[in-house]
Amino acid sequence: MSEILQQLAQVLEQRKLEPTEKSYVAGLYAKGLDTILKKIGEEAAETIIAGKGGDKQQIIYETADLWFHCMVLLASQDLSPDDVLAELQRRFGLSGIEEKSKRKS
Numbered sequence: 001m002s003e004i005l006q007q008l009a010q011v012l013e014q015r016k017l018e019p020t021e022k023s024y025v026a027g028l029y030a031k032g033l034d035t036i037l038k039k040i041g042e043e044a045a046e047t048i049i050a051g052k053g054g055d056k057q058q059i060i061y062e063t064a065d066l067w068f069h070c071m072v073l074l075a076s077q078d079l080s081p082d083d084v085l086a087e088l089q090r091r092f093g094l095s096g097i098e099e100k101s102k103r104k105s
């Protein structure tokens with residue numbers, strides 16, 4: 001399941017070296033963190049709207065956009081999908097209530 005995430009992560013790393021006029025992602029990197037975060041906010045809102053609408057294909061489409069832009073954020077911070085997957089693995093088997101209480105300590 002994570003193979004596509006790894007492939008995308010590699011492409012996002014390569015885009016750091018691309019000219020901004022040839023790469024949407026290079027343009028995001030060049031514009032900086034605030035622009036990347038704004039895109040995540042926009043995509044999150046669109047995902048919410050799709051969820052409320054109930055159209056499964058639209059939910060998939062918007063979630064893909066959201067994940068993509070979250071991966072751009074990870075790459076911009078020199079993080080990878082493996083970092084997130086490791087955190088999810090760490091949480092696996094914990095109840096959400098238990099995990100959240102550990103963060104408050």
